[in-house]
Amino acid sequence: MEKANIDWSGIGFGYLPTAKRFVSNYKNGAWDDGVLTEDDKVVISECAGVIQYAQTCFEGLKAYTTEDGHIVCFRPDLNAERMLDSAARLEMPQFPKDRFIQAVVDVVAANEAYVPPYGTGATLYIRPVMFATSPVIGVKPAAEYQFRIFTTPVGPYFKGGIKPLTIRISDFDRAAPHGTGHIKAGLNYAMSLYAIVDAHNQGFDENMYLDAATRTKVEETGGANFIFVTKDGKVVTPKSNSILPSITRRSIMYVAKNILGLEAEEREVYKDELKDMAECGLCGTAAVISPVGKIVDHGTEICLPSGMNDMGPVTKKLYDTLTGIQMGRIEAPEGWIKVIK
Numbered sequence: 001m002e003k004a005n006i007d008w009s010g011i012g013f014g015y016l017p018t019a020k021r022f023v024s025n026y027k028n029g030a031w032d033d034g035v036l037t038e039d040d041k042v043v044i045s046e047c048a049g050v051i052q053y054a055q056t057c058f059e060g061l062k063a064y065t066t067e068d069g070h071i072v073c074f075r076p077d078l079n080a081e082r083m084l085d086s087a088a089r090l091e092m093p094q095f096p097k098d099r100f101i102q103a104v105v106d107v108v109a110a111n112e113a114y115v116p117p118y119g120t121g122a123t124l125y126i127r128p129v130m131f132a133t134s135p136v137i138g139v140k141p142a143a144e145y146q147f148r149i150f151t152t153p154v155g156p157y158f159k160g161g162i163k164p165l166t167i168r169i170s171d172f173d174r175a176a177p178h179g180t181g182h183i184k185a186g187l188n189y190a191m192s193l194y195a196i197v198d199a200h201n202q203g204f205d206e207n208m209y210l211d212a213a214t215r216t217k218v219e220e221t222g223g224a225n226f227i228f229v230t231k232d233g234k235v236v237t238p239k240s241n242s243i244l245p246s247i248t249r250r251s252i253m254y255v256a257k258n259i260l261g262l263e264a265e266e267r268e269v270y271k272d273e274l275k276d277m278a279e280c281g282l283c284g285t286a287a288v289i290s291p292v293g294k295i296v297d298h299g300t301e302i303c304l305p306s307g308m309n310d311m312g313p314v315t316k317k318l319y320d321t322l323t324g325i326q327m328g329r330i331e332a333p334e335g336w337i338k339v340i341k
């Protein structure tokens with residue numbers, strides 16, 4: 001298969017339309033069969049539920065070219081399940097799990113020319129999204145929806161590649177207790193844009209959000225979960241009902257415990273503990289594991305001992321093992337890799 005003419009090693013994290021996308025519409029209480037189409041435009045009512053009341057949720061996963069030349073994706077079953085949860089919380093119809101996985105396979109196979117070759121540092125980002133298409137003006141769920149999966153080749157999420165990031169503790173909250181922080185809803189991102197633009201203007205790469213109720217506990221950033229390594233080598237990730245359950249983070253915790261034999265624990269992490277941590281990383285499909293070198297709390301700098309030049313040693317081990325599994329260099333736990341071709 002001839003690849004598209006793209007400078008794979010030079011691309012950033014942006015949208016580059018590819019050949020095909022999958023589209024299925026929900027009407028009269030049922031999803032249609034869906035099609036692969038070249039049409040990258042969506043035409044809906046000006047009064048559509050997504051436009052008026054932000055009734056939309058999404059997912060994000062990647063397809064990789066492995067060392068031996070296969071195209072695979074990573075744990076799509078968990079993306080399918082998480083989208084069921086997001087849809088239920090937003091009063092949207094659920095797109096069946098088996099159909100979700102099949103659609104991911106079909107759309108990646110149809111865009112084979114855009115799956116970056118092994119060793120380029122780029123991957124094919126896969127974006128499933130669901131939104132309300134029919135008109136609503138009184139506040140209620142819409143009657144009709146579209147489920148769509150498009151893809152785009154991407155490079156690293158953070159421009160510096162894997163140089164440690166500087167983040168700040170935000171004065172804004174990301175998610176309310178008993179709110180929607182645990183689902184992948186566009187609305188969680190709309191209200192974070194002001195905070196991220198402000199962070200960038202102040203010279204920070206990301207915001208660290210605290211729990212909205214007490215502002216004493218670490219939650220996550222706008223689009224990635226935290227992992228920490230304590231000075232005695234334990235991997236710790238914050239536990240909270242308002243954190244988005246990252247598949248990358250759940251996989252890293254499994255890798256830490258079951259492959260690397262480390263102690264790994266999901267528990268509440270207090271802001272006051274940050275100064276005692278040895279390493280810190282952001283994890284997500286887009287971020288993979290991006291090391292954090294410095295956390296700024298209103299003028300007080302917390303410098304992680306791992307420094308501003310490299311990933312900490314434990315973070316590096318987790319990174320190498322996770323990406324090794326995704327790129328087929330390390331044997332994957334049962335069910336983690338879906339082979340597409």
Ligand SMILES: *Cc1c(COP(=O)(O)O)cnc(C)c1O
Nearest residue numbers: 223224225244246247248284285
């Ligand atoms: C998508 C997302 C993540 C990362 O989840 P992955 O499944 O690892 O990609 C983390 N936090 C938020 C808020 C997210 O939306």
